[in-house]
Amino acid sequence: MRQISHSVFVNQEFAGPSLGLIVTRQGNILIDSPDSPTECVHWRQEAETRGRVKYLVNTDGHPDHYFGDYFLPGTLIATSGARDVMAGTTKAEVVARVKKVDPDGLKLMARYKVKLPAITFREGTLELHLGGLLVRLVHTGGHSPNLLAIHVPQEKVIFVGDNINWRHKTRLHDADPVKWLASLEWVKSLDVDTIVPGHGRNTFGKEYIEEQASYVRRWVDAVRSAMKLGWTAAEALQRIKCPDPYPTSHRSPNTEKEVDAQIINRLYQYFSAVGK
């Protein structure tokens, strides 16, 4: 765990999403969960050395961010759409994933239940006021319809979830690329010094935003060109060369080819919809 501002810590030592800890006099806030039960147990022990956890916030409704919530303390907060996804997740699905990513962790799964958010919001911003610190949860969408960013204005820090991944493949399989690019413009407009990505072992300033935006644009350009040429999605799968230089997370249950296919299918569906 590394301190990045007066009250904010990050843990990027595991293979899953960036984990956050915001420390206040009135209780602490955890951000996202490790995507392995064994790592969740370690993270909980480490985080609790800094005091009592009051809230746990998920930046997204994708399993790598929420399936470890069960192992962590705190009242869970997420977007309403993320809650719907979690409510539709079965224990069997989580067990199948744990088998792949953390076989040793299966012994921790006996009583597992998907933890559901007690506090949700549908759109806009939810503001938490704890111990003199304002923490803004902003439903931006982009990488997924249910993505929220966590902005701590007093400390010029923002957790952007998977709208920025540091040197990881840009995953558009569930994306609205227009909202994604708009949310990156919004981050540029904020008075922030430190950006915490959804994945990747680094924090940085605004200089990486444009690079991230370029990968979203490259996928969009590749698919739109294919559509203009009249290719079907199946033809595009054969012919489009992945325009992203980075690999997907080594713990992803999908191969690079499968991820590319998910992205191309999603963008075909998106741009085929009326008015896009």
Ligand SMILES: [Zn+2]
């Ligand atoms: Zn993720």
